[in-house]
Amino acid sequence: MKPEASQDSYQAAQQSDRKQVVSGVDELHQIVQLASTVSGCKTAMIHLLNGGKLDIYAGRNWEPSSQHHELPFCKKVLASDHSIVIKDTSVELDGERSCLSKAPWNFKFMAGFPIRSKQNAPLGVLSIMDKSQHRLTVEQMESLDILSKHAAGTIFMGTATSELHKLSDEHQKIKKAYDDSEAFYHNLVESLPQHIIRKDTKGEFTFANQNFCKAIGKTSQEILGKTDFDLFPTHLAAKYQEDDRVVMESLQKIEITEENVGLNETKSYVHVIKTPIFDPSGKVVGTQGIFWDVTDKKKTEYELTLERRLLRSLLETIPDHVYFKDKKSQFIRCSRELSDRLGLKDPSAAEGKTDFHFFSEEHAKPAFQDDMEIIRTGQPIINKIEKETWRNGEVGWVLTSKMPYKDEDGNIIGTFGVSKDISKLIQTEEKLRKTEQKYRDIFEQAVEGIFQSTPEGRYIEANPALARIYGYKSTAALLGSLTNIQQQLYVDPSRRQEFARLMKEDGEVHEFESEIYRKDGRKIWIAETARSVRDDEGKTLYYEGIVEDISERKQAEAALQYARDAAMESNRLKSVFLANMSHEIRTPMNGIIGMSSLLRQTTLSEDQVYFADTIESSALGLLRLINDILDFSKIESGKMTIENEPFNFAENVEQTVSLLADQAQTKGLEFILDIDCETPSMVLGDRIRIQQVLTNLIGNAIKFTHAGEVRIKIAPQSHQNGICWLKFQVIDSGIGIKPEAREDIFEAFIQADNSMARKYGGTGLGLAITRQLVELMKGRLRLESETGKGSCFWFTLPLEAKRLRQSRKKQPTYEWSGQKILIIEPNDHCQEALAPILRNYQMDYHFVDKGRRGLTELSKEHHDSKPYHYVIVNAALPDQSGLEFCQMFNALQFSPKPEVILMSNFGNRLSKAHLKKHGVSMVVNKPVTQRSLTRGFRRICQVDKTGLDTQFLSISDTSSLVIQSLQTAEMPNQQVLIVEDNPVNQSVAEHMLKRLGYQPATADSGEKALEMMQKNHYPIILMDCQMPDLDGYETTKKIREMESCEQSGSQHPCRIIAMTANSMDDDRQKCLDAGMDDYVSKPVLLPTLSTALKNATSNSVPIEKNDCDQKISTEHKPEQSGFDNINTDILKQFLNPEGSTKKGILPKLVQMFCEKEIPKRLNEMNAAMDTGSKDKLIRSAHSFKGSANNMGAQKLADLCSELESSADQITEDQTLKLINLIKNESKATKQSLQQFLASVK
Template sequence: MRDSTFMGSPYSHQRVTDMIALLVTMGGGVVFSIATVSMAVAMEQPAGVLLLAGSGLSALLFMVALFVVLRSWKAHEKTRDHLLAAQNHLEIADQRQRAMLDGNKFCIIGTDTQGLITVFNTGAEHVLGYRRDELIGKQTPAVLHVQADLARRAQEISEETGQKMEPGFEVLVRRARLNGVEEREVNYVRKDGSLVPVLLSVTTLRDERGEITGFMGVGRDISERRKAERAQRESEERARMLAEHAPAAVAMFDREMRYVVVSRRWLVDYHLEATDVIGRSHYEIFPDMPERWKAIHQRCMAGAVERADADLFEHADGWKQWLRWEVRPWHTVEGEIGGIVMFTQDITGQQETVDALGASEERFRNAFEFAGIGMAIVGLDGRWIRVNGMLCGMLGYAEKDLLKTSFQVLTHPDDIHIDLENVRALLTGESRFFQMEKRYFHRDGHVVWARLTASLVRDAAGAPLHFVSQVEDISEHRRLTENLARARDQALEASRLKSEFLANMSHEIRTPMNGIIGMAGLLMDTDLTVEQREMGSLIQHSSESLLGIINDILDFSKIEAGKLRINPAEFDLREAVEESLALLAPRAHEKRIELISDYGEGLDTPLIGDGGRFRQVLLNLAGNAVKFTGKGEVVVRMRKVQEVAGKVSFRCTVSDTGIGIAPDAQERLFQPFTQADGTTTRRYGGTGLGLAISRQLVGLMGGRIEFESEPGQGSKFWFELTMDQHAAMHPPAPLALPEGTRLVVVDDNDTNRKVFAGQLASLGVVVDVLDDPHKVVPHLEALLAAGTPCRLAVMDWHMPGLDGLELALKIRAHAQLVNLPLVMLSSTGQVGDPRQLAKARFAALLAKPVRAGQLRRCLLSILGRPGSAAGGADGFEEGAGHLHVLMAEDNRTNQIVARRMLEKMGHTVDVVADGRQALDQVGLRKYDCVLMDCQMPEIDGFEATRRIRAGEVPGANRRIPIIALTAYAMAEDRLRCLQAGMNDHVIKPVRIEDLHQAFLRCGLSAGLGGA
């Protein structure tokens, strides 16, 4: 056959192939490998050149054969047939060789000594993806091996031999070259770049002389084996992980009960260490192993499988452990029992939970059966599933009969709708439970009122299971509640009637009282005889006392009804104290007792509180002090307690030198309608409500009231309040008197001296205080001699041995003191003979207790401060305001009283008798304000005011000030006036002062001229 190896020759050649079998050892078997020698013989020339291409061990043999052929050229014709036969023989051998190579599943690759590939069988093509012609003549390491593997192999050989080995072809055949064969696992690189693991056996090829002519590598694809091994390892790892991390404790024992495998859970549960367990006997580790367990082990060693869902294991140290366990044998490969496997799970916690659940269920059963109220489990369709005896008794049914019906059947028709709506809310999850009062029908037909509380029980998935209901019989409670409601309604009606009666009583009493007090006041301003003045004074005092009693009763009634309210507003504390004491001054003067105001520092800032209620408490306490003091003094002291964050706390103390209070009477002192004893009531009068009202008022204002007293020594009452401070008022302008301005004060009362000296010192003057009027003139002379003369002398009227008037005349008789300004202090309002007063030439007469503003104005006037007018000892500053007033009042007496008062104040008045006339008049004429009685025929004051404010009266000023005149003294009456559109209100009986203040509050210039 023609050989492509020689196709480039100009001659025609024939290839002769010889085949030599070589034995190559592969593991435990023999593989045949073929080496060939090809030679080309020029058949056409009688003589020619022999070209030889050879490979393998038979190259030399073929050369010898060719040499013989050449020497026998002359016998060519004779041997030609033999050569052709040999050629045929070689071709057949070559085919056999290829068949053996290509039919082999092994990857067979042959190389020369330099690593060039000479043989590449079909198995190699299949495994590696290359065609034979792609790799013949290529160097093996560069194509088929991973460079990193070659480098690692070179490093290993270098370390073994101590010689540097480069990562090339030699590292693949190093051991084969030395030992003739090497077998190991390597990774071939496929044509697509992927790796394939093979078990490679490398064998040297040698010629007849034993020289290495090449290498033959036979590789077996071990991918499947690798997969199997990996799967085996993974399986073993999974088994190990499963054993170690199983939630149950797992241990494997051999037939001697020695540990073979143990899980982590086992080690944890039994407090063991892995290093101390493997290979040791279970009975050695647990020497107290019960015989019962040893018997279980032996039975399982014989092939039995035993288990328990819950078993109590008691340790020697007393530790009790609940276990779920299983013991079974394990078998060897040969099928024999190799030992046992124990699975245990510590269920102590679960068992305790089960026990607790059982106990809880038992408690629930007992609570259900023996509950003091009806209990029921109700199905989703409303049928009773389980009921207790209490519910059966409540509804009159036997248990078996009640379980045959549903709650819908026994529910009152008026309640079923809301009951079902509540059930729907439970089923939809809108509520977790509901409670309602409903009616059930008793078996005998009567209605049973019950308080139902129901909740829905769901399973673990959230699906509804049933309802749990608690049914409490409230029939008796309902009956009592209805009775209580009726009683409450009756009480409210009685309270309403009482309030209405009090309001009407107030109106009916105050209306004539207005006439009595008003007329008495007007009468006292006329020229009267001594006897007439005495009778008028008695009328005034009696009517004022009666009015006080009425006010106390009304206030107590409001407190008792819970209708008394505190109305915070800005007010001046000093002014409230001084005004209150001014009201009490006449009574104190009559009794010739000193009424003293001792007002401390730090309380000049306006406060936010109920000034009216403060005055009421102070008047109650100070009024009692004046009432129960026969001689001596009543002192009102105001002191700041603390000031924090815009709030000021102060204490008001009222002390007297009166009769005192017996210890046995002190305990009930603040109780209503109570006085120290009956003789006190008969002697001093009063309702016994003042202190009870005061305590209530102080409590409503957030304070407390206390007292201390000794019989015959007097009493001391005090209360503390805390109020917000308002924006600081502008301080009064300084007096700007020359530095060192000196005043002299003489008063035989020690408290008066201290208080008055303090008031003067606060104005920035030097005060000399004397207690004996006989010392005054010598003291004034001494001041003149010292060059520090007195600028003003203040003296009390009543002093022992030498009264104020006599002292003043004595000073006027002194040549150097004749022009000294003098001020008289009087507690009675009367200062003796007018002619003597004229001789004394007093610069001012001041009534005690002296107000701070009054004292300031007096000093400014006397000591010559410009811009100040002299103020009287009492009364109001003159006002130029002349008002034209319309008064609507249906009571004739009240008309006369009010008209006289207004005219006395310098105002003009038109009077009408009802609301309709008031509307007509206000539309016809221009008025500065309207005094509107609230209760009038035809159209009352409220409706008349509403029409004026609504613009329903042609020609009327819708914003005209309207002041209510009312005999109703309740807070709600005042509120009703304001809601009707009135600007202010004055409670009857009306005083000039009340009208004056109301005009001022409405922004009217309301003088008190011409008194």
């Protein structure tokens, strides 16, 4: 059994030479002698394992030549792990008998004892033999066993001694190698260009080569034992020691490239490698650092990277085919454009391939030959046009340049080239060639004459057609004969001069007509269309163009002109006839309508009322028919003009719709107006024509709708460059229009069905006029309809937006903003129209569609302590009437009780007592608009502030109710000083103060007011802000200074209330900053002034900027006053309580305004324009705005306000245009004021 190599250290020794493995052979021989003696056997020997075999190392009576003879018996002893005794080999070793019976053995007796190490590893066998039979006693066996163990010890000692000798030899060799290595290391580190250092764990230098010493300028003696802090700046030393710490703790090397900045700000780069140093036991004893300058390497790497990036960018983005090839004409690299053209996924796919892989042999073979020629000669090929034929048969053209590709030593190792795709250029050239040929063919074969001539008047080239027109047999004859075009050709030579002038100024002429002489002397008419051909500097080289013989056309035009003149005369006579007919018909019509109107105001029987109504409606129908015919006549004759003037858009639409409301309500239709909150408030356009279009469309919708609703929707589509495109929709649920009739109905005198004229009446002109009016206003009219379900007529108009609605600016705040409101309205479209209005109010709104649901909602919110502040209810509900709902709601007796607003088609017909009984606070007539609803809310607020009965107030009531309430209040009888330079405004203020029981005093300037204040104390002052010289702000400051200087303190400071035509938040704050106590805007209504005076006398806080009394003055309009440019509610303030002008101040105010104020302000504006004074113009516009507001002239005030705000921004022409509008409106205002006076006398 072979021992395993890991069992004992002796195993290694047994694999080498005997003399090197076992020492102490003499001791083994002595053991053999003792074994022979102890056993009494003549032969004894020791076998030891050597290379897996048992060899004899010592013996008695044995032949040396047989030392390597291996006995199987010994192997058995060694494998058995105990001694074996064979008394008779002839009996017990049958298998070995033949071996033992031969020389040199012939043994009869054998005994073997295994030799093992302390670790029980087999070493060999101690055996004894004899040629005669023999027996061993127990003592002999024990002795022999001891001798075998002693042999093992002897072997161990010999081996150990041999190992010690070997270790000594190895130590000497290692020491010599270490010394050689150390010498080599020092020689190496000193010869290397790198800087090399070593440090111990404390960071002290233990070695530094000479390069490092030179680098820092110190000797090795000055470095060794020092730390980084002794040699380097603190921040660098700290970094170096931190790096050492990381290396020693991680037991890993670090390798980095560091950037260093020198004293002269130059950058350098150092590559650093730091590694831990271990002792033989593996313990870290320090660090070793190697570093060297890599600045040049970094620069080279950067330049190489840059070049690669540039090349990559070039190859990825260049639109041309770029490629590199080796000596075999195989692609090495190519551009992305080329790989895409080759149909490859990536440029790398082209590597190793040639042109033969992609092109036909027709192209690939010459390309290969060119590559080989360049490689052979080194000569490039520049700008060679090549025809590329691809394998699929596709043909292209490229412009190619190829150059030799060389290595660093200048050896040609391939080629590179750039090919630019010029297929389109080749195609263009071919097209150009064909075009030139085509032009030449056209030139030669054209029917019109074609020419080139010099600016001086000589033909350079002409085609055969021109020669024929001019009467020449050939172009050569024409060019030879006509050497002075102006004198030889034109009947009127000045036409050539005019031709040359136009060519010089415009560079071209179109259809330039002239009469010329032919060669035979006959006159003909020609039309020339030509252009001027110039060089790069703009100098005219020649004229080129065409000539057309228009003699026949001129004759036809003459005949046509004669026919046109006759037609125009006929039209003129028709227009005269229509005008005369209109005048003749309108004169008696005026009498019929006027007298029937007066007749209806007298006491009549029921039949007489019916007759009078029939006469009036028939007369009005006839008048509309006449108007339609006249409008159509104007449009047909081109005399219809479109005005472009500013007007309030929403007000205009609401007035138009209100005139048609009765018609819709009479038929029981739901009438809805929905104006988007983003619609501009002031626009430039033709107000009258827009009214006419809407009236026609809405009137038709009402006429052809028997049940359901008529809805008007208006919303902006886009805003661009100050122009707002508005979309108008008139939607009905009427009879609809058949598809085949939808285009014809826009034609004159056409209706969708002939039976309609009999059933509904009409001329069929309405839609024709409407469409043409829309188109004249640069819009378009369209129709969408479904038979039996209804129609939608819609049109768009571009209108210049003068002022956007408030929602596009800062969201306004109302007194009712943030409050809860419940709307009981069954119609979804009505809800859609109301929702944006309520959102604009910033109200918390909720819709229900039935009265009982409304009661449930009101009860629920009331019990949850979240009561509603307002309720809007439709007069007609699905489950009950609006008044029935109000009656049931009153029975609930909520506290506080919401204000109830009734929406009704019959609001003006309901008695106030009846409405009051049912708890209705306000009636709003349909269609409900933001303006009407705003007025309703403000009236409710106004009633609360003035103490009027809140149980009922209709939005159509006049302000006389408010005036009467104020007159019944306690008369304060206090002095009030009016500081106002405008006489009209003075009179208005005096009249109001007297009506309210105050004693007015007047100062027409700031200086006059200060003078009066020194003589008398006025507890209240009404102060105009804009006055010449000393304005209201400065006057207020001086009054406050006077009050602060008074020492007596016996009088309270006066209360100053600002009166100004400006109503912005900044203006209010400016007044308060100047020291004023309150603020009211013009025109001032009695309720507003009364509240301000009451606050002044009670020393209350100033009015809030959103107080509803303030807002009424600028936004309140009468429901139906009959005057579209004045607010009659304001004028009615100046009537006496009986409603006439007797003892009233109104006639005097109208006279002062019309005869003094208007001429004065217009003269001021003219003078300001003459002198160019913008400041005077603005002051005059401001004053005029204030007086116009006080007289209820809202439209005039709006124009003055626009002039005031824009005078310093617009051009002089725009300013004059605006002043002219003010002048025209002033005339209209005079007329309206006089008419109003006449109506109330």
